Every structure is written in C-alpha cells, then in structure tokens.
Amino acid sequence: MSGMAIEIEGLRFGYPRRPVFPSLTVSVPQGMACGLLGPNAAGKTTLMSLLNGFYKPDSGRIRVLGMDPWKERVALQRRLAFVPEHPFIYPWMRVQDFLAFYARCFPGWDAAMARERLEAARIPMKARFQSLSRGQQGRVSLETALARHADLLLLDDPTLGLDVDTRHALYRSLVEELAAREVTVFFATHLPAEVEGLLTHVIFLREGRVTAQGEIEAMKEQHAGPEGRPSLEDLYLKLATEDGHAA
C-alpha cells in the first residue's frame, strides 16, 4: 500500500501534428482502483498506450510498477494486463486456440480460471473470434487478462458498446479479482455511475490536462453542498467538461 503503481511527472507527448499532453503529472497508489474519466479526445487511450510502453514520451518521467515502460517494456508486460477498447485478438482464431496461444505467451497464466469463467459465460470454445458477438469478444478479452493475475490492470473502456448484462458480468469478474489479491486497477470509462462503487480514486482528464485527481471520498467531501455530496458523475460534469468549467 505504500508505493505508487503509476507515477507520471511532467510528461510531454504528442503525435506529429497533434500535441496531446503538454505536461502531465499523475499518480495512482498501489492496490487502489482508479478511474480515468474524461470526454472523447481527452487523451485517455494515448495515456494507456504510454503506460504500456507503446510510445516513447517526448520528455518527462513515467514509472509503472517502478519501471520505465519504454525502456523496460518486456519486463513490465509480464506484470501488467491490458484490456483495450477494441480487443485485439486474431479474428480467425478459435477461442480454445486463443487460450492455448495466451498460455504460451504468459507462463503462470491461470488457464483453468479463464476457461471456467468463459464456459460459465457460455462462450463457445470452438467458435472463431470473429463470429462472437461484441459482448462475447469483450468477455474473452477481459477474462483472459484477469486470469493473468497481474499486479496492474489497465482497462481502456472495455465496456464500450456492451449491453447492460455483459457490463455487469464484467464488473462481477473484476470484483472477484479485487477480492482475491492486491491488484491496482486503472480504469478508463464513460460510465462513471456504474463503476462508482468499485473505484477508490479518480483522475479527470480534459484536453490533455488533469483537471482534478485524488481519492473520490475526499473529492466528494470537498465539493459537498447543502443538499448533500456530488456523485462521481456530478463531479465529472463539474470538473472535466466544458460546461462545468464555464460554470
């Protein structure tokens, strides 16, 4: 509980013709579940990519589980699990072959748990990935990542486009993982109201800048009014959107 799972200081990053982060500073304590909330184009997916070591920062410092993601990507990837917005799984692969492939990529992967959960969700093992529904694909992507039992889970809006049943099934799996071990969760989402109870911390991002970050309870206390305390969604509207800033 002492250290930081994610520590970013003065990060500058941009694509060739589009600056994204002028100077980003964020931290996520170990063992916490931190939401990453912001409107479209705030930089959420870019931040996830930087944490994964997919891009090299222009300047500044990033530490993920104490490692530099760009320089120590291979070592870091062994300890973190990433669930992207659109699952990248070979479309022609059958689910069972994908599980076998995954097991070879990640020694120590909990194949039994993944298989059990996917069977419970009635995912056909012999089906090709491309023939699964969006919800089933999302389920395969999340359950295989959870079965890594990683120290850090990076979730980039994995519930986007899923129906309410499937979203709640994913949340239940996430709760199981949080109950089973100390894991840090960094969760970008567009549905703050659904995951408010799961999260302990939040980072609000808008146009590449952090507008607020910290413990959710403390933030609610800080913005409490005579009629009670704001929900996470209220805070989001107030702190991360244009309307909130104009107000």
Add this chain to the structure above:
Amino acid sequence: MQFKIDHRSALPLYAQLKQQIQLGILSGHLRPGETLPPIRTLAARLTINPNTMARVYRELEAEGYLETWQGKGCFVAAVPSAEGSKRRRAVAREEARLLLEKMKTLGIGVDEAIRLIKEVQNVGNGD
C-alpha cells in the same frame, strides 16, 4: 437482504452499508446466528469494491454486531437485550440528528419539526 446505495448521500458508501446492516440487526430483520453473504458475493452483487465491503464487516465485527468464524463465514452476533436497546437508541439518535439537519436547511426549527412529525403520524393513524 436488500441494500440501497445512494452515491449522492451525505454518508460515504461504506457508512451507508454499515448503517443498513446495523438497522437490519437492531430491527430484528437479521436474527442472531443468521449468516451474512461472503464479502465477495455481496461486493459483486452491489458492484462495489470488496475492500469497502471488508471494511463494513470489519467495523461491525469490532462493534460486536457480527462474528466471523474461520471457514464458516460471517454471522449476526447475539446481543444482550440491554445492549441492544442502547444501540437502537444510538442509531435513532443519529437518524434524528440527520433529520434535524435537513429541516434546518429548509428553515424549519426543532419545535416545528416535532409538530410535523406528529402531524404525519396522525395522518398515518387516520387510515
């Protein structure tokens, strides 16, 4: 047991859940010896962080409401009746305090609040 979570409540989430279990026990809805669902089951059902749920159980256990038996789960503790009525009073007191606070924001004083409570009670009795 049904739980009601209000993310706009003046009470933090863990305190809301704790209070609801307390009320369930003090009102006799949850009886001594009754089993409570495991932390992870309840957390999954309510979509809340299991650490929050663990804190609720931990505090209720420390306050003597619950007992955890290794390997068997979590049970409602037997409470001596004198202690029970003391606790009921403490919870009722807290509820009264919250009600008065709300009344105050509406510009309604204690005497008027009491009058309103009696008025509501009379309407209820009239049915």
